[in-house]
Amino acid sequence: MRxxxxxxxxxxxxxxxxxxxxxxxxxxxxRAVTRQEALDILRSSDDELLDLLAAAFLIRMRYFGRKVxxxxxxxxxxxxxxxxxxxxxxxxxxxxxxxxYPLVSKEDIIAGxxxxxxxxxxxxxxxxxxxxxxxxxxxxIAEAVEEIRATTRLKICCCLGLLTPGQAxxxxxxxxxxxxxxxxxxRDRYADICTTHTYDDRVQTLERVKEAGISPCSGVIFGMGExxxxxxxxxxxxxxxxxxxxxxxFLNPIPGTPLEGMETLNPRRCLKLxxxxxxxxxxxxxxxxxxxERNLRSLQVLGLYPANSIFVGDYLTTPGQAxxxxxxxxxxxxxxxxxxxx
Numbered sequence: 552m553r554x555x556x557x558x559x560x561x562x563x564x565x566x567x568x569x570x571x572x573x574x575x576x577x578x579x580x581x582r583a584v585t586r587q588e589a590l591d592i593l594r595s596s597d598d599e600l601l602d603l604l605a606a607a608f609l610i611r612m613r614y615f616g617r618k619v620x621x622x623x624x625x626x627x628x629x630x631x632x633x634x635x636x637x638x639x640x641x642x643x644x645x646x647x648x649x650x651x652y653p654l655v656s657k658e659d660i661i662a663g664x665x666x667x668x669x670x671x672x673x674x675x676x677x678x679x680x681x682x683x684x685x686x687x688x689x690x691x692i693a694e695a696v697e698e699i700r701a702t703t704r705l706k707i708c709c710c711l712g713l714l715t716p717g718q719a720x721x722x723x724x725x726x727x728x729x730x731x732x733x734x735x736x737x738r739d740r741y742a743d744i745c746t747t748h749t750y751d752d753r754v755q756t757l758e759r760v761k762e763a764g765i766s767p768c769s770g771v772i773f774g775m776g777e778x779x780x781x782x783x784x785x786x787x788x789x790x791x792x793x794x795x796x797x798x799x800x801f802l803n804p805i806p807g808t809p810l811e812g813m814e815t816l817n818p819r820r821c822l823k824l825x826x827x828x829x830x831x832x833x834x835x836x837x838x839x840x841x842x843x844e845r846n847l848r849s850l851q852v853l854g855l856y857p858a859n860s861i862f863v864g865d866y867l868t869t870p871g872q873a874x875x876x877x878x879x880x881x882x883x884x885x886x887x888x889x890x891x892x893x
């Protein structure tokens with residue numbers, strides 16, 4: 552059967568609906584997608600987007616059903632960083648007008664956990680700026696984590712920069728479940744984004760937290776000028792690292808940063824990137840992270856067909872939408888918030 556849509560397109564209904572569903576079924580049968588198939592996802596026609604989303608949803612349903620994980624961030628130390636990451640408003644080279652303060656108190660970190668519970672988040676993410684934490688900072692955070700673990704059902708994630716083996720072990724003893732250290736971009740492109748540390752420095756920290764028994768969380772920032780091939784490289788690098796949680800950030804080109812004014816994304820591109828990440832990493836938590844509201848815009852809700860996790864509330868230095876809007880979005884889709892992530 553052929554359906555003619557004016558003079559613009561002719562769709563063969565015997566072929567069109569089956570392309571991505573067939574690939575999803577092969578993934579569910581245990582066959583990994585190839586790099587070429589991942590590239591095909593990114594280069595697919597916008598006319599296929601709904602079919603692609605439906606196929607990605609088949610994979611998401613197998614591993615996560617209709618549950619959505621909510622994560623909340625506390626920016627526990629701000630604008631105190633000597634690094635030159637081009638995307639970051641807190642870097643040493645950023646001229647963005649963001650708040651600057653040292654590590655907050657143990658009590659403030661614990662208060663943030665209470666707020667995470669009020670926002671229905673299952674995971675509380677403690678983030679600090681800087682190249683690496685001092686042992687004193689690690690100790691304060693570890694003490695706060697111990698109290699949070701004793702008094703809540705929150706999963707605790709930390710994002711503190713490069714770690715020594717001893718620091719990773721201290722966080723593990725405190726009860727930190729997960730450690731975030733994003734790759735951000737591909738190995739080949741890394742020096743274009745940051746020169747004060749290397750891609751391998753980041754990989755080394757992820758390996759250290761894994762050795763300490765902490766679940767690795769690592770993701771990317773799309774929209775920094777990467778090619779399709781480099782986007783696919785990121786997805787396969789995270790697969791090789793066996794990252795349990797993969798935050799997919801979409802560049803928010805903050806004024807005052809070197810990437811100010813960079814606009815390479817649109818909502819359809821973002822959805823294809825999320826689908827590609829789901830096909831390559833079928834059983835992993837795929838989180839729509841920073842830049843969600845700005846880049847997905849009115850198509851935000853469709854991102855939950857491939858992804859199973861979002862941040863709720865504000866990001867580190869940029870605002871997110873109100874938690875009530877996220878709750879309504881999830882409810883309208885017929886999905887359910889997973890309030891306990893343990």
